[in-house]
Amino acid sequence: MSNTELVLNADRSRRSQLAETLTNRAAATSDFAALSRIYGPWSTQLRRVSDHITVPKEQVSKASSSYVEVGNCLLRTLDWPEQVIDIHTQGSASTQTLIRYPDRSKFDIDAVCAVDIDRIDARNPVGFFDSIGEALSRYAPTAKKRCWTIDQPGHPFYLEFTPSIPLATVSKRTFEAMRPRFLPVREYEDTALAVVDMPTRSWKTSNPAGFTRWVDRTASRQIVQTGMVAFAKHELREGVADVPNQDIEITDTLRTAIRLFKRHRDVCVQRHIFEKEFKPISVIIVTLLTRCYDGLASIGHTFPHPLLLLVELAELLKHMVPTRDGEYHVDNPTVDGENFAEKWNTDRGARLRAFSLWCDVLIADLQTILAATDEGEIHDTVNRVFGCTAATATDADIPHNRPTVHRPPPPPPRTSGLA
Amino acid sequence: MPDTTVRLGNFDPERLAEDFPGFIPVAEERNGATCYRLRLPSFPQGREFEAAELVLPRGFPDQFAARIRLSSDAVLRLPHVEKDGFLCIDGDPGPSSGASADDRIYWLLDAFEKKFLRPWLLGELDDDFAKEALDYWRIYVDQHAHPEDAINSVWIAEPPCEARVVDCALFTPAGIIAVHAEHRVLGRIRHSLGATAKQELRAVVADIPIDNALTPQTWPQSMDDLRFILNGRLPEPDCKKMLEPRRRNGRTHHRVVLLRNPAFGFAYLLPGGPTIQAGGKKKQRARLPSKSPRPLNVSRIDASWIVGRDQHPVGLRQSVRVLVLGAGALGSPVVDQLAKAGIGHIDLVDPQNMVAENVGRHLLGAESIQSSKAISIAQRIETGQPHTSITPSVQPAEVWLREQGLGGVDAVLDLTGEPDVRWAVEKARKEIPCALLIGWLEPYVAAAHACVLPAGVEWMRDGDDPMVHLEAVEWPSDVMQQQPGCSSRFQSYTAAAAAHAVALVAEQALALIDGEIQEARIVSWIRGKRFLSAHRDDLILREWAHPAAEYDGLVLERPFK
Numbered sequence: 001m002s003n004t005e006l007v008l009n010a011d012r013s014r015r016s017q018l019a020e021t022l023t024n025r026a027a028a029t030s031d032f033a034a035l036s037r038i039y040g041p042w043s044t045q046l047r048r049v050s051d052h053i054t055v056p057k058e059q060v061s062k063a064s065s066s067y068v069e070v071g072n073c074l075l076r077t078l079d080w081p082e083q084v085i086d087i088h089t090q091g092s093a094s095t096q097t098l099i100r101y102p103d104r105s106k107f108d109i110d111a112v113c114a115v116d117i118d119r120i121d122a123r124n125p126v127g128f129f130d131s132i133g134e135a136l137s138r139y140a141p142t143a144k145k146r147c148w149t150i151d152q153p154g155h156p157f158y159l160e161f162t163p164s165i166p167l168a169t170v171s172k173r174t175f176e177a178m179r180p181r182f183l184p185v186r187e188y189e190d191t192a193l194a195v196v197d198m199p200t201r202s203w204k205t206s207n208p209a210g211f212t213r214w215v216d217r218t219a220s221r222q223i224v225q226t227g228m229v230a231f232a233k234h235e236l237r238e239g240v241a242d243v244p245n246q247d248i249e250i251t252d253t254l255r256t257a258i259r260l261f262k263r264h265r266d267v268c269v270q271r272h273i274f275e276k277e278f279k280p281i282s283v284i285i286v287t288l289l290t291r292c293y294d295g296l297a298s299i300g301h302t303f304p305h306p307l308l309l310l311v312e313l314a315e316l317l318k319h320m321v322p323t324r325d326g327e328y329h330v331d332n333p334t335v336d337g338e339n340f341a342e343k344w345n346t347d348r349g350a351r352l353r354a355f356s357l358w359c360d361v362l363i364a365d366l367q368t369i370l371a372a373t374d375e376g377e378i379h380d381t382v383n384r385v386f387g388c389t390a391a392t393a394t395d396a397d398i399p400h401n402r403p404t405v406h407r408p409p410p411p412p413p414r415t416s417g418l419a
Numbered sequence: 420m421p422d423t424t425v426r427l428g429n430f431d432p433e434r435l436a437e438d439f440p441g442f443i444p445v446a447e448e449r450n451g452a453t454c455y456r457l458r459l460p461s462f463p464q465g466r467e468f469e470a471a472e473l474v475l476p477r478g479f480p481d482q483f484a485a486r487i488r489l490s491s492d493a494v495l496r497l498p499h500v501e502k503d504g505f506l507c508i509d510g511d512p513g514p515s516s517g518a519s520a521d522d523r524i525y526w527l528l529d530a531f532e533k534k535f536l537r538p539w540l541l542g543e544l545d546d547d548f549a550k551e552a553l554d555y556w557r558i559y560v561d562q563h564a565h566p567e568d569a570i571n572s573v574w575i576a577e578p579p580c581e582a583r584v585v586d587c588a589l590f591t592p593a594g595i596i597a598v599h600a601e602h603r604v605l606g607r608i609r610h611s612l613g614a615t616a617k618q619e620l621r622a623v624v625a626d627i628p629i630d631n632a633l634t635p636q637t638w639p640q641s642m643d644d645l646r647f648i649l650n651g652r653l654p655e656p657d658c659k660k661m662l663e664p665r666r667r668n669g670r671t672h673h674r675v676v677l678l679r680n681p682a683f684g685f686a687y688l689l690p691g692g693p694t695i696q697a698g699g700k701k702k703q704r705a706r707l708p709s710k711s712p713r714p715l716n717v718s719r720i721d722a723s724w725i726v727g728r729d730q731h732p733v734g735l736r737q738s739v740r741v742l743v744l745g746a747g748a749l750g751s752p753v754v755d756q757l758a759k760a761g762i763g764h765i766d767l768v769d770p771q772n773m774v775a776e777n778v779g780r781h782l783l784g785a786e787s788i789q790s791s792k793a794i795s796i797a798q799r800i801e802t803g804q805p806h807t808s809i810t811p812s813v814q815p816a817e818v819w820l821r822e823q824g825l826g827g828v829d830a831v832l833d834l835t836g837e838p839d840v841r842w843a844v845e846k847a848r849k850e851i852p853c854a855l856l857i858g859w860l861e862p863y864v865a866a867a868h869a870c871v872l873p874a875g876v877e878w879m880r881d882g883d884d885p886m887v888h889l890e891a892v893e894w895p896s897d898v899m900q901q902q903p904g905c906s907s908r909f910q911s912y913t914a915a916a917a918a919h920a921v922a923l924v925a926e927q928a929l930a931l932i933d934g935e936i937q938e939a940r941i942v943s944w945i946r947g948k949r950f951l952s953a954h955r956d957d958l959i960l961r962e963w964a965h966p967a968a969e970y971d972g973l974v975l976e977r978p979f980k
Contacts, residue, residue: 104546270637272629272678274651357651364643379464390465392542399460410512410526
């Protein structure tokens with residue numbers, strides 16, 4: 001089903017028309033400045049949430065240094081020429097949707113290390129996986145399903161390295177020998193990779209760079225008529241590419257929606273609305289929102305203000321999951337046959353229920369936020385819904401009431417006996 | 420009469436104001452306390468609170484400590500603020516520190532600045548609600564509580580499991596909802612509550628496990644919030660049951676949402692429950708929430724918490740069945756210890772009634788004279804320890820063993836000291852092998868022994884009872900006293916001396932029950948020479964017990980061969 005059809009179906013299925021109610025507030029105004037005044041109180045607070053959940057620059061910078069350091073170590077240890085291995089980020093770090101967890105859990109920087117096929121034995125995926133682990137041994141990595149995790153003690157992040165080979169460099173004969181699970185979508189096959197799926201000890205097709213490209217390309221479709229859409233840009237370097245900037249403008253509405261909705265999902269876990277195990281995974285949220293955004297763009301739907309688009313995405317999201325032969329499908333747009341929602345069909349409805357409920361809570365929470373009119377009320381509601389704390393002062397803001405004369409500290413408290 | 424005059428020692432407000440620019444040296448008397456307003460900085464949005472003051476209570480500095488109080492808008496918005504606005508931070512070390520009033524106030528203001536105000540403004544205290552989550556929950560409950568509330572707390576008597584809806588009991592007028600899937604446990608809790616549980620009503624509880632503690636930032640505040648949780652965490656029929664106050668018969672029922680993990684619990688009483696008659700002569704309706712859910716305090720009375728506050732795992736003890744033979748001066752307190760250690764079921768066998776001379780060294784007191792020891796102990800322990808059930812039997816141990824055998828028994832404790840009972844136990848263990856502990860005291864409790872035998876290890880040695888040979892003292896024949904007018908022989912000892920023996924036997928019994936003892940052994944508590952000489956000067960320790968001679972008492976362990 002095309003994205004357009006999906007959006008049209010979702011539009012027919014949805015129960016609320018929050019976006020429409022919101023549009024009515026602005027009557028017939030289409031002037032962006034006037035709309036900004038009307039929607040300003042809410043969009044300001046959502047922008048604040050977006051800032052709050054942004055991983056601080058110094059932490060991204062530190063994570064970036066660690067990632068480059070480990071990447072370079074990998075290059076040195078494997079003793080391969082620089083051009084046979086390409087290390088770059090994937091997942092939220094690369095789609096610029098990396099966010100902080102509300103409970104201060106560590107964030108992760110996912111990276112793929114793509115190795116020239118000539119350097120490895122295509123018939124021995126597990127051996128390849130292990131060789132990367134061995135090269136990272138000084139960092140005491142832990143093997144996961146498809147990657148090696150490197151903890152960074154004392155830092156708020158950890159690194160994940162996924163060994164892979166670019167399928168574009170693989171001959172047809174070798175490809176047939178590898179027999180990877182799933183095939184690359186032709187449009188993105190130049191960046192397709194084969195990664196090692198350890199549970200099945202075989203190759204599996206993946207395409208993180210293609211996925212990033214798909215999100216980037218969709219986000220660049222302009223459906224908010226502000227005339228001031230800003231996109232973050234990132235530089236690329238050979239060998240080890242930098243972690244992209246994570247600071248996103250609210251006018252980059254797709255990424256803003258992805259970040260805010262992911263945060264809302266994490267807060268729902270804290271509010272015990274569903275169990276962590278069943279929470280909607282990030283890649284599903286990104287895929288559905290991007291498809292929805294793309295469908296809206298293809299229909300020719302435009303929005304005079306980003307807030308209206310955010311609400312529209314929230315309302316359509318629940319109905320964006322198609323079924324085929326009675327099974328739920330959230331297809332990877334860059335890998336043919338890969339269904340991100342595979343587990344939804346085998347868990348007796350637990351993940352579907354969590355997703356559906358999350359969408360309901362998201363809409364209800366947005367309704368509560370939009371029903372608030374007083375600035376303080378909007379501030380407090382937004383804080384609660386997105387698990388934000390109040391703004392903080394800087395050290396320089398705080399007047400020093402400290403005494404000029406120092407007195408020795410009080411005696412230590414006496415310990416009491418047990419009775 | 421306590422001295423209530425305000426004496427501020429060497430405290431000089433003007434001088435302090437020079438040291439602390441935030442301190443305003445203008446005193447205000449309020450409720451007997453002297454209060455000084457503190458100057459506050461400008462706050463970022465969301466961090467503001469109206470006021471802070473230094474409070475010198477009546478009796479400061481000699482009886483009480485100085486404190487900082489914040490305005491009521493800080494309660495449940497800022498961490499470390501108690502329900503009345505007082506800050507819970509170390510500062511004034513108190514009158515027992517011997518420090519001057521001036522120094523104590525100085526330190527308090529310094530702590531307010533360094534440990535609270537500055538970290539709060541910098542966002543460094545933002546995660547602190549989670550560190551003392553239950554304290555804030557109690558404040559929240561207090562804010563919603565009313566003296567006429569018909570339901571005021573939830574007692575949970577079993578560990579958390581999968582999300583479920585369970586039928587539970589509401590005891591009135593206590594106003595306590597007890598959570599356990601088994602009605603017999605609820606019955607014991609009712610028994611424990613005594614006169615405050617005159618009536619038992621039905622309540623349904625949605626028992627939902629959670630990972631992290633609720634805080635003012637995350638706890639549900641409305642019926643909608645709870646509805647989402649119930650929808651997300653319960654199967655549809657259960658969710659419907661919780662959201663619908665009316666049952667099939669048209670009557671309403673009490674509904675509670677309990678969110679908990681192994682360490683803490685938070686509960687909400689949902690609106691719409693049936694009327695409860697308040698106690699007393701007037702048949703008033705007790706107060707119930709009408710529109711929004713009301714938070715309730717949660718107490719844990721499950722074995723893991725009661726037994727060792729989660730520090731001493733109960734393990735499998737709750738599913739164990741222990742047979743205790745003898746409910747005398749040793750047996751009765753040992754049974755009490757087993758219950759307090761979390762043993763789930765005890766069969767207690769003793770044919771005797773309580774008599775006056777037992778009172779000084781028995782678990783029971785004068786109130787039980789002429790009552791069956793076994794039955795009275797069962798009633799007493801089940802009242803105090805509802806996680807343990809006791810089946811009393813008023814009959815000789817030999818008869819019980821003959822009639823019931825050892826099927827289903829995990830361990831036997833023979834605390835009778837009777838050779839006939841030991842023989843009967845031996846016979847029963849030959850039919851059904853079972854772990855055994857034989858515990859006994861020597862005269863004056865000069866020694867006490869716990870012989871622990873894993874299943875399959877026999878007590879009798881070549882047909883002989885080895886007890887006498889295992890003792891620590893070679894006893895003269897006249898050590899036992901003859902009770903006038905009957906054939907009963909007795910030996911006097913104090914309850915304090917016997918307490919050592921109780922501890923020894925109880926610890927060994929628990930080790931045996933927990934499966935920690937693989938080899939048969941005998942563990943003995945032996946008093947030293949000084950103790951023996953205080954009773955008689957002709958008492959001599961046997962050679963194996965000699966190491967205890969120089970001490971007040973010593974525990975020795977020997978293999979049982």
